[in-house]
Amino acid sequence: MKNLLFVLMVLAFFNGEASAQDISLDKAFCYRESVRSGNMVSVSILVNLKGVTKGKTVKLKEKIPMGFDAKITQPYGSSAEAFENSVTFVWTKMPEADLFIVKYELMSATPVNEMVSLSGTMSYLSEFGMKYISVVQKDFSTNTTVSGLIANIPPYKPAYTGGEDVAEKPIERPVEVITSTAGNEENSPKPKPRVTETTTEKVTPIKTTQETKTVVEQPVVEKQEVKPVEKKPEEQKVVEVKPVETKPVVQEVKPVVEEKKSTGINTVSDMSGVFYTVQIGASKEKLNSDYYNKYSFDKEVNEMLIDGMYKYSLGKFPTLKEANSYMPSVKQKNIQCFVVAYMDGKRVSVSEALAVSKK
Secondary structure (H helix, E strand, O other): OHHHHHHHHHHHHHHHHHHHOOOOOOOOEEEEEEEEEOOEEEEEEEEEOOOOOOOOOEEEEEEOOOOEEEEEEEOOOOEEEEOOOEEEEEEOOOEOOOEEEEEEEEEEOOOOOOOOOOEEEEEEEEOOEEEEEEEEEOOOOOOOOOHHHHHOOOOOOEOOOOOOOHHHOOOOOOOOOOOOOHHHOOOOOOOOOOOOOOOOOOEEEEEOOOOEEEEEOOOOOOOOOOOOOOOOHHHOOOOOOOOOOOOOOOOOOOOOOOOOOOOOEEEOOOOOOEEEEEEEEEEOOOOOOOOOHHHOOOOOEEEEEEOOEEEEEEEEEOOHHHHHHHHHHHHOOOOOOEEEEEEOOEEEOHHHHHHHHOO
């Protein structure tokens, strides 16, 4: 019995060593490593894009369980967003480095005492169609194959895809060159003056240094004095001028129809107290005020700058029940949304807000 137990321990040891060294850098992969600490779980994902065409768009999506709030801590050049049940990393300009790490954190209202169930995929368009790679749970930081490479991962830099960025080049416009003969006026022959007045057309050629122009002299017509015709008194007639009746012009005044203007986006300045709101989007850049007008929301869109990200939401509800009741009307417009909570200008978990407001 003891010998059997010893053999099993040896096999387990060698299997562990083999699994720790089975990382191959010759193909694309995604490995996840998570560490629990109190109410927080720190998640790191090692990404290898070996063999993926640099001109493609890559998307990495992780599904997270309910009851956690996610926060992106290391996007590595991606457009990263955290939602109620998922986090996404999207690279429209892929990194120059094949091997890199992205990170995010999960926060809970209660201590995390067991392993958190996570699942994710990385997708990109290959020459054979859409390619999907699953994110595998693996402790890669202690792996001897990649530990030295991880320590020397360079900062994010977009890969060169071979095309020219036309927008960064100055636009060359053709310069129109106008040739002038003004400098040769002194050397140019001048037209001869007319000696006598005549009705005959006289053509005088004018020679210039660059081109020959023909000037046609217009005939001169002698002016004749016109004497007014005097009428005899008996031939003059008195014309009676009748007043012209004018009708008043009635101008039709059309009613002014006031155009209904969109409410646009409202920048929220009052963040005191606890409230709930339905989040519909987040962006690193500030959106135009008419960005959400096409959806015709019955509530004004709120804009809040939180942790360097512009968060966009609808309504400020005093209770969680009211926010949850309003959310289905937003989902009917095919918009992904979820309820978030704020307390004195800081985003908190829904459980924390409930503990403070108790409603």
